[in-house]
Amino acid sequence: MESNTLIIGASGQIGIELTMALRKKLGANRVVASDIRATTDPELLSGPFEVIDVLDKDTLENIVSKHNIGEVYLLAALLSATAEKNPEFAWRLNMDGLFNVLELAKAKKISKIFWPSSIAVFGPSTPRHNTPQHTVMEPTTVYGISKLAGERWCAYYHERFGVDVRSIRYPGLIGFRSDPGGGTTDYAVDIFHKAIESGSYNCFLKEDTELPMMMMEDAIRATISIMEAPADSIKERGGYNIAGCSFTPSQIASIIQRDIAAFSITYTPDFRQAIADSWPASIDDSAANADWGWKSEYDTEKLCATMLAEIRKKKANILETHS
Numbered sequence: 191m192e193s194n195t196l197i198i199g200a201s202g203q204i205g206i207e208l209t210m211a212l213r214k215k216l217g218a219n220r221v222v223a224s225d226i227r228a229t230t231d232p233e234l235l236s237g238p239f240e241v242i243d244v245l246d247k248d249t250l251e252n253i254v255s256k257h258n259i260g261e262v263y264l265l266a267a268l269l270s271a272t273a274e275k276n277p278e279f280a281w282r283l284n285m286d287g288l289f290n291v292l293e294l295a296k297a298k299k300i301s302k303i304f305w306p307s308s309i310a311v312f313g314p315s316t317p318r319h320n321t322p323q324h325t326v327m328e329p330t331t332v333y334g335i336s337k338l339a340g341e342r343w344c345a346y347y348h349e350r351f352g353v354d355v356r357s358i359r360y361p362g363l364i365g366f367r368s369d370p371g372g373g374t375t376d377y378a379v380d381i382f383h384k385a386i387e388s389g390s391y392n393c394f395l396k397e398d399t400e401l402p403m404m405m406m407e408d409a410i411r412a413t414i415s416i417m418e419a420p421a422d423s424i425k426e427r428g429g430y431n432i433a434g435c436s437f438t439p440s441q442i443a444s445i446i447q448r449d450i451a452a453f454s455i456t457y458t459p460d461f462r463q464a465i466a467d468s469w470p471a472s473i474d475d476s477a478a479n480a481d482w483g484w485k486s487e488y489d490t491e492k493l494c495a496t497m498l499a500e501i502r503k504k505k506a507n508i509l510e511t512h513s
């Protein structure tokens with residue numbers, strides 16, 4: 191019997207889009223979406239849905255056996271800004287959740303794992319531009335520390351127990367279908383919604399804060415490609431650098447102003463500025479390109495044009511449905 195796929199944390203920013211992409215590819219019934227809370231989202235309910243707390247090992251194991259799960263995408267985590275507010279819980283969720291899934295693979299109850307890492311594994315002592323795959327890694331955030339430790343555990347479980355775990359260091363992810371929650375790069379999604387809704391945006395980062403970003407379509411494609419790549423092509427069992435584009439708040443504000451001339455932006459940096467300042471500005475993804483053929487398809491211009499067009503379309507559809 192063919193095994194199925196489980197997505198843990200399916201209600202989050204990546205989870206919804208990944209669930210839909212995998213259901214399209216594999217068939218709705220072969221992809222089980224799960225989250226800590228029940229959902230009313232029709233997209234998530236277009237196939238099987240289970241409530242799972244990834245910290246509850248027994249329930250996780252029962253669901254894996256009930257649905258004959260082979261591959262697990264573990265997306266449940268606290269992101270950088272939220273993690274700083276609750277370090278103890280962030281560490282527990284981000285680490286113990288990973289251990290529970292790695293242990294299932296070690297016991298041969300599942301065959302393959304995707305676990306997201308992040309550019310947050312890097313820190314202020316890392317070279318900021320074109321950050322290499324292998325370099326100094328001294329993260330200063332709870333989130334970054336948990337991601338770096340998680341990468342090392344993934345590599346350890348692969349080396350020691352043959353666990354097939356694959357990982358990507360996501361940059362800031364920009365999508366129009368779902369909202370981000372609790373990240374430092376969230377401004378770069380919010381700015382498009384505010385520009386269209388109210389014509390102005392108050393940014394929590396300084397105007398010249400350059401960060402690596404990526405259109406969600408690219409991120410989903412990267413995630414599915416690394417999982418489909420032959421096992422012997424995956425040389426990095428910690429996490430792969432992947433690059434999309436890099437920009438500052440003032441650069442995207444200027445692009446938005448070409449479309450919405452009256453758009454205005456103000457800057458009120460808060461605690462997230464220090465997090466952003468500790469991260470790279472741009473990423474070297476040549477290892478991902480060489481090992482499993484990764485290449486981004488969205489530059490900053492294309493990303494902005496897509497966000498503006500799709501958010502407008504979404505709002506027009508909502509108005510139409512309500513009229």
Ligand code: AKB
Nearest residue numbers: 269270308373374375
């Ligand atoms: C965050 O801002 O915390 C995330 C990330 C870069 O991992 N988007």
